[in-house]
Amino acid sequence: MADRPYHHGRLRAALLAEAERTLREGGAEALSLRDLARQAGVSHAAPRRHFADRQALLDALAEAGFVRLGEEVGAAIDDAGEDWEERLRAAAAAYVRFATQDAALMELMFAAKNAAGRSAALREASVPLFTAVGDLIGQAQQAGALPRGDPWRLRLLLVATLQGIATLVTSGRVPAGQTDALIADAVVLFTRS
Amino acid sequence: MADRPYHHGRLRAALLAEAERTLREGGAEALSLRDLARQAGVSHAAPRRHFADRQALLDALAEAGFVRLGEEVGAAIDDAGEDWEERLRAAAAAYVRFATQDAALMELMFAAKNAAGRSAALREASVPLFTAVGDLIGQAQQAGALPRGDPWRLRLLLVATLQGIATLVTSGRVPAGQTDALIADAVVLFTRS
DNA sequence: ACCTGAACACCGTTCAAGT
DNA sequence: ACCTGAACACCGTTCAAGT
Numbered sequence: 399m400a401d402r403p404y405h406h407g408r409l410r411a412a413l414l415a416e417a418e419r420t421l422r423e424g425g426a427e428a429l430s431l432r433d434l435a436r437q438a439g440v441s442h443a444a445p446r447r448h449f450a451d452r453q454a455l456l457d458a459l460a461e462a463g464f465v466r467l468g469e470e471v472g473a474a475i476d477d478a479g480e481d482w483e484e485r486l487r488a489a490a491a492a493y494v495r496f497a498t499q500d501a502a503l504m505e506l507m508f509a510a511k512n513a514a515g516r517s518a519a520l521r522e523a524s525v526p527l528f529t530a531v532g533d534l535i536g537q538a539q540q541a542g543a544l545p546r547g548d549p550w551r552l553r554l555l556l557v558a559t560l561q562g563i564a565t566l567v568t569s570g571r572v573p574a575g576q577t578d579a580l581i582a583d584a585v586v587l588f589t590r591s
Numbered sequence: 592m593a594d595r596p597y598h599h600g601r602l603r604a605a606l607l608a609e610a611e612r613t614l615r616e617g618g619a620e621a622l623s624l625r626d627l628a629r630q631a632g633v634s635h636a637a638p639r640r641h642f643a644d645r646q647a648l649l650d651a652l653a654e655a656g657f658v659r660l661g662e663e664v665g666a667a668i669d670d671a672g673e674d675w676e677e678r679l680r681a682a683a684a685a686y687v688r689f690a691t692q693d694a695a696l697m698e699l700m701f702a703a704k705n706a707a708g709r710s711a712a713l714r715e716a717s718v719p720l721f722t723a724v725g726d727l728i729g730q731a732q733q734a735g736a737l738p739r740g741d742p743w744r745l746r747l748l749l750v751a752t753l754q755g756i757a758t759l760v761t762s763g764r765v766p767a768g769q770t771d772a773l774i775a776d777a778v779v780l781f782t783r784s
Numbered sequence: 785a786c787c788t789g790a791a792c793a794c795c796g797t798t799c800a801a802g803t
Numbered sequence: 804a805c806c807t808g809a810a811c812a813c814c815g816t817t818c819a820a821g822t
Contacts, residue, residue, distance in 0.1 A: 405786060405822090425704055432814065441788045443817085448786095452815065501703035510694035510761040511618055524764075554765060555756075555776050559748075562755025568703040571717075572747060583748050591784040598803090598805060625795065634807045636798085641805095645796065788821070795814060802807070 410448040412438045417459055418503070425502040426456065460506040461523040467496050467507070468526030475534055482543035483589050489534060490560050490581045497564030498577075504564065531557055545591055552588075559584050603641040605631045610652055611696070618695040619649065653699040654716040660689050660700070661719030668727055675736030676782050682727060683753050683774045690757030691770075697757065724750055738784055745781075752777050 406412065413434050420429055431452055432442045449455040474492035478485040497504045507524075532553045538544040544552070563580055566572045572580055599605065606627050613622055624645055625635045642648040667685035671678040690697045700717075725746045731737040737745070756773055759765045765773055 409786085430814065431816095442815090443789080444787050446787095446816080505698065505703065508758050508762040510698065551769075551772065551776055554759065554769075554773055555752075555780065557764075558755035558759050558773070558777070559752050560755065561758050562751035562753065563748075565701050565754050565758065566747065566751050569701040571750075576744075576747075579744065580747060580751070583744055584751070587748065587780060587784050591780050602805085623795065624797095635796090636808080637806050639797080639806095786822085788819105790818095790820105792817080793815095796812095798811080799809095800807105801809105803805085 406438065406440055406444070409438060409440060409444060413445055413448065413455070414458060414462065417455060418462075421459060421502045421506075422500055426506060429455070431455065456506055457517055457520060459503060460509070461517075461520055463500065463503045463507045464520065464523040464527060467493070468524070468530055470496055471527060472530040475530060482538040482541055483585055485534060486538065486585045486588065487581060489531065490563070490584060491578070493560040494564045494567060494577060494581060497561075497568055501568040504568070508561065528553065528557065543589060556588060559587075599631065599633055599637070602631060602633060602637060606638055606641065606648070607651060607655065610648060611655075614652060614695045614699075615693055619699060622648070624648065649699055650710055650713060652696060653702070654710075654713050656693065656696045656700045657713065657716040657720060660686070661717070661723055663689055664720060665723040668723060675731040675734055676778055678727060679731065679778045679781065680774060682724065683756070683778060684771070686753040687757045687760060687770060687774060690754075690761055694761040697761070701754065721746065721750065736782060749781060752780075 416434050416437050417429055420434070429452070431445050431449075434455075435442045435445050438444075445455070449458065471489050471492045474488040475485050478488035532549060535544060535553050535556065536549050539546060539549060539552075563572070563577075563584060566580075567577050609627050609630050610622060613627070622645070624638050624642075627648075628635045628638050631637075638648070642651065664682050664685045667681040668678050671681035725742060728737060728746050728749065729742050732739060732742060732745075756765070756770075756777060759773075760770050
């Protein structure tokens with residue numbers, strides 16, 4: 399690292415990787431472009447080439463977060479057995495686990511200032527997540543494990559419930575060790591309605 | 592304001608009031624202690640007497656937010672008719688309305704860094720909200736409008752659902768005009784399970 | 785195409801000193 | 804008890820200049 403070349407080569411990726419770590423350890427407020435540049439061994443103005451401003455970096459983090467959340471929830475569903483209630487529980491557990499391990503990232507992903515049409519990229523990045531949950535619901539309905547009804551609205555309601563549980567857990571309002579019980583309650587709520 | 596006395600007199604209250612306004616208009620990131628001091632006509636070091644640091648001000652805002660949310664949800668329940676489903680819907684609508692109008696404040700209230708036992712005052716401030724929801728659930732259960740089961744767990748699940756809906760709405764993931772339908776769906780989910 | 789270095793206008797926080 | 808003013812160490816952002 400003493401004789402680093404003038405061009406970093408992977409500065410954007412390096413900044414993002416380091417930012418994810420800082421975000422996990424100290425929250426979004428601990429993220430400083432100057433500090434990231436320092437840790438990448440680059441001048442404080444160098445990140446500007448890759449991120450127009452600090453918000454652009456946060457946007458990129460949120461975007462990557464949605465992609466990974468979609469992957470993890472999808473994988474959890476696939477890895478679960480064939481029982482629909484079990485699959486729903488696996489999806490919910492994966493969602494809450496992600497939120498617990500990356501609480502600050504989750505806050506970025508659902509920040510109000512990133513609302514609606516603010517970022518087409520962010521909306522697009524969250525498609526796999528919503529698709530995975532939507533597919534699960536549609537199939538569970540066909541199998542008779544979930545009540546009929548507009549699958550779109552049911553999908554939105556399920557994601558809302560998972561997101562709410564995640565928020566209560568990460569904000570410390572669910573007693574330790576009660577998380578799984580709360581998730582199980584939520585799944586029962588949907589399957590028995 | 593030209594000949595303001597040396598002692599402001601109500602500096603703490605003035606800072607909080609102005610901070611609430613800034614929070615609503617520009618989010619937590621727009622909150623600057625120096626700027627608040629300026630708007631109060633006081634030196635930049637004066638707020639220190641009332642708030643140990645910036646985080647202490649944010650904590651106080653979150654605390655006041657929980658008190659007000661508890662009041663508004665409680666009032667909505669009281670103002671609703673005697674029908675339990677209608678009362679649940681009124682509580683949910685009040686919760687989401689609060690979150691919509693004060694999205695940045697809501698984020699402060701449920702921030703992960705304010706977790707668990709971090710602030711006894713914050714926990715205490717949220718008691719009326721949880722009590723109002725808990726009482727509603729207990730009474731609806733006794734009236735047969737909600738299924739039996741541990742009311743504590745049901746209370747947590749209901750708050751989680753409301754919080755999740757609020758987050759999806761403020762983060763722009765619920766299509767405009769679909770909010771009421773989502774709230775109605777949530778209430779049906781609880782009453783028919 | 786990518787990065788540097790200096791400059792600007794802001795912060796939060798601290799602390800001796802004033803009223 | 805409450806507030807001021809100067810000081811310190813940080814920021815994000817901009818821009819001419821370097822490679």
